[in-house]
Amino acid sequence: MDVPTGIALYPREKTRAPRRWSERQWNVVHWAEQPRGGHFAAFEQPDLFTADLQDFARKLR
DSSP: SSSSSEEEOTTTOOOOOHHHHHHHSSSSEEEEOOOOOOTTHHHHHHHHHHHHHHHHHHHHO
């Protein structure tokens, strides 16, 4: 698929897709492994989430 995709992995998330598998499925332009957070990262770690989202958006310019 050609849609640029950003993936953020949080250590307390229940599932983790392997990077190699993700890159075969999608056009991964941003991959981030965060030090804290889980499924509700935007609420749990808003600063990390926001910084990561901004970093992904910069790559789309």
